[in-house]
Amino acid sequence: MITLNEVKNYLRVDHTEDDKLIISLIDTAKSLVQDVGRMDDAALAVNEATTRQAMLYTISYLYENRNTADYHKLTLTLRALLFAQREGVM
Numbered sequence: 001m002i003t004l005n006e007v008k009n010y011l012r013v014d015h016t017e018d019d020k021l022i023i024s025l026i027d028t029a030k031s032l033v034q035d036v037g038r039m040d041d042a043a044l045a046v047n048e049a050t051t052r053q054a055m056l057y058t059i060s061y062l063y064e065n066r067n068t069a070d071y072h073k074l075t076l077t078l079r080a081l082l083f084a085q086r087e088g089v090m
Contacts (some may be wrong), residue, residue, distance in 0.1 A: 001044070002026055002055055010056050011063055022063065029058035036075060037082035047085050054081045 007022050008014070033054045034044060044051050061074055 001030065001048070002052060002059075007056070007059055011060055018063075021066075022059070025059045025062050026055070028062065029055040032058055032074075032078060033082065036078040037085045039085060043085065050082065050085060054078055057081065 004019060004023060004026070007026060008019075011022070013022070030044070033051050034040070037043070037047075037051065037054070039047065039051070058074065058078065061077075062069055
């Protein structure tokens, strides 16, 4: 769904030292978005535009706050971003 190159461009990272970390964050973001949005892989694909933005937000938040991340705050933000998908509105 989201590639390493897309994420590095989004984060404005032009080195390879953090590639393993970023790949791990992509997997983590997908899991979080699926959990918070109550979606399986099919629903993730159907709501691609919204879930893509939620994943990019999650990745950037975790990348920038890797030592001080507030997971409660992150989850609340994801709930707001994914509200329509969570409630079956879309």
